[in-house]
Amino acid sequence: MSKERAYNFSAGPSMLPLPVLEDVQANLLNYKGCGESVLEMSHRSAEFKEILADAEKSLRDIMNIPDNYKVVFVQGGGTLQFAMVPMNLAVKSGKIDFVVTGQWAKKAYKEAEKLGFDAKVIASSEDDVYTWIPKITKDDIRPDADYVHICFNNTIYGTHYPYIPDTGDIPLVADMSSCILSEEIDVTKFGIIWAGVQKNVAPAGIAVAIIREDLLGKAPADIPTYLDYNVHVEKDSAYNTPNTFSIYVSGEVFKYIKSIGGVAEMHRRDVAKATKLYDYIDNSDYYRCPVNKEDRSLMNVVFVIGDEAVEKKFVSEAKAAGLHNLGGHRTVGGMRASIYNAMPEEGIDALIEFMEKFKAENK
């Protein structure tokens, strides 16, 4: 027998909603009586076409995506989006403005630079180890920039934008990999929203991109076929063999979120969980959260004790207590509790209980 399921605080891949896993398990060998597993199913079959169409429809429903935005599921995770976005959008001046709020935002910037675009960092909190989010205004943006890139939630540093930058007529592109579906978002404020799915949505391997229609069809003809968003739009996310299983689970998670009351209810739960944990940390004389209060993430809660050896002990004893993956990112150390949508409130309670016990034993 396998041991009991742990609370997995991993930054991604991470926990999926238990009812979804149970449903996937129940249907694994014979999907809804069709005689095949989704793992085996042709992506051209009627069953899979329905799965794909349903997934898109459910996402449109729960995110309230207007008709003039297209939704595509593409392979290559978040990282391929770092290349795909500039190739499709930086087509007039080739100028792209980046707000660098962490390693992922910096990787997006570096990739654009590597591809030969005129990439500029217009604001950064790197000097303060990314513990806060810069406030940018239209004046910071080059008037002829093709777009502005932001990373809405910074997985490694536990920060999140407390506002949506006003970029005027210049499209705003947001990497929402680690916060999608944790809050209601006005999609119309963005040119593109994209997210790697492995945190709040599904097993790793794909990204979902929500693209304003007028930004499509402008990519140069000589870019690789797979990297043209329009190809995926025109072929309904099945230009080639897609990651069928990840798309299927995505759809199940979208339906699950709808069934509990939509993104608004998800957000209410996320706020309750994060508030409980931050309050505990802020009132503690042992743990400390280095992140500026108003810029704190609901999804990735970063905290430190201040002694590396003790922090290592914390992470390994927590694991033994069924609280997995609490180590901070390898580049920053300390601890990080990623408490994505699927982390139940009981997981937060168990973590706080463990933190209290660890403090009593080690202070």
Ligand SMILES: Cc1ncc(COP(=O)(O)O)c(C=O)c1O
């Ligand atoms: C905010 C953010 N963007 C991009 C990525 C990269 O995604 P992937 O590993 O799917 O390439 C990550 C990965 O954790 C992330 O947290």
